[in-house]
Amino acid sequence: MSNDAFGSRAAAAKVLVTGGSGFIGRNVVAALRAVGLPVRVVDLVPHPDPDVEIVLGDLARAEVIDASLAGGIDAIVHLAAVTSVLRSVEQPALTYRTNVAATAALLEAAREADVRALVFASTNAVVGPMQGASITESDLPQPLTPYGATKAAGEMLMSAYTSSYGLRCACLRLTNVYGLGMALKDSIIARLMRAIRTGSTFEVYGDGRQVRDYVNVADVTAAIQLALGDERWHGPVVIGSGTSRSVLEVVEAVREVTGAVIDVTNGPARAGEMPAVVVDNAVARSRGWSPRYTLAGGLAGVWEEWSGADMSAAPPHAPAAQAGGAR
Numbered sequence: 001m002s003n004d005a006f007g008s009r010a011a012a013a014k015v016l017v018t019g020g021s022g023f024i025g026r027n028v029v030a031a032l033r034a035v036g037l038p039v040r041v042v043d044l045v046p047h048p049d050p051d052v053e054i055v056l057g058d059l060a061r062a063e064v065i066d067a068s069l070a071g072g073i074d075a076i077v078h079l080a081a082v083t084s085v086l087r088s089v090e091q092p093a094l095t096y097r098t099n100v101a102a103t104a105a106l107l108e109a110a111r112e113a114d115v116r117a118l119v120f121a122s123t124n125a126v127v128g129p130m131q132g133a134s135i136t137e138s139d140l141p142q143p144l145t146p147y148g149a150t151k152a153a154g155e156m157l158m159s160a161y162t163s164s165y166g167l168r169c170a171c172l173r174l175t176n177v178y179g180l181g182m183a184l185k186d187s188i189i190a191r192l193m194r195a196i197r198t199g200s201t202f203e204v205y206g207d208g209r210q211v212r213d214y215v216n217v218a219d220v221t222a223a224i225q226l227a228l229g230d231e232r233w234h235g236p237v238v239i240g241s242g243t244s245r246s247v248l249e250v251v252e253a254v255r256e257v258t259g260a261v262i263d264v265t266n267g268p269a270r271a272g273e274m275p276a277v278v279v280d281n282a283v284a285r286s287r288g289w290s291p292r293y294t295l296a297g298g299l300a301g302v303w304e305e306w307s308g309a310d311m312s313a314a315p316p317h318a319p320a321a322q323a324g325g326a327r
């Protein structure tokens with residue numbers, strides 16, 4: 001399968017995007033459709049574009065997986081998950097069911113259906129506390145939460161299906177993803193935008209010195225497209241900007257881009273938070289990917305979207321299920 005099949009030129013390959021109605025999913029679906037690829041989404045909730053083919057349902061149900069693969073699928077982008085760290089701590093059994101059991105069932109159905117490639121949205125939370133100066137693919141998995149543990153389990157299953165059955169699985173360990181279309185998210189940049197637009201106070205969890213890596217969703221989408229078509233992409237690959245910033249620095253960057261006064265308060269640190277995330281993206285670079293967005297450039301686009309949004313039409317608060325944000 002060449003790069004062209006999924007990246008820059010239309011081809012016959014049909015792609016299933018699980019979780020395609022979510023934040024990253026909507027960006028991925030738009031990018032794949034833009035190059036002319038047939039796309040099918042499976043999700044619990046409808047996709048905003050009525051032209052997108054969708055199977056509505058819970059991926060943990062066998063009949064939903066069957067319907068998703070019916071008629072032939074060449075590759076899968078697997079994004080559907082319990083994405084909230086806090087929710088995973090509160091509901092570990094549900095997190096296991098969605099992130100592990102459904103992933104295992106999807107892999108098995110994909111094997112039977114001769115799917116050629118699968119790109120999995122993993123996370124650097126599989127690693128847990130930093131084991132060196134930066135997080136790399138060879139760090140031992142020592143997850144701190146059910147979210148990180150279930151993503152690590154997903155990666156292990158992918159490894160087995162790649163080696164035993166030749167189903168090429170690329171596990172992209174994403175850092176904090178931000179960008180266009182994150183109105184329903186509860187991660188830091190969405191919370192900052194919401195605080196500015198609603199005039200509310202932004203709560204810093206802990207002292208705000210914890211560092212994180214922020215990667216633009218357009219760069220993540222580009223990595224997913226590369227991984228779909230390029231045989232070199234398999235196993236874990238760290239996808240991050242390679243530059244980490246403290247929460248306080250992000251607040252400052254948002255102030256600079258928006259010109260807004262942001263009222264900040266300090267709250268308690270959250271359970272299961274990684275103390276620091278600094279990543280080395282050398283493996284992804286060696287496979288042809290590099291981030292194109294600086295944080296300031298990416299934030300400018302995000303602010304353009306939020307500053308023009310009708311906050312009474314789009315609910316400013318994320319649903320409770322998303323509290324805590326994905327990592």
Ligand SMILES: NC(=O)c1ccc[n+]([C@@H]2O[C@H](COP(=O)([O-])OP(=O)(O)OC[C@H]3O[C@@H](n4cnc5c(N)ncnc54)[C@H](O)[C@@H]3O)[C@@H](O)[C@H]2O)c1
Pocket residue numbers: 018019020021022023024025042043044045057058059060078079080081082083098102121122123124173174175176177178187322326327
């Ligand atoms: N956003 C980030 O910062 C980030 C960082 C690292 C990894 N990730 C991973 O990337 C993926 C996408 O994240 P996102 O930010 O777009 O999340 P999101 O919550 O916006 O989207 C997830 C989508 O999956 C769907 N879904 C959940 N459970 C399902 C089920 N049982 N059956 C069918 N659909 C189901 C949801 O309805 C939602 O539309 C997730 O796997 C997440 O863990 C995200």
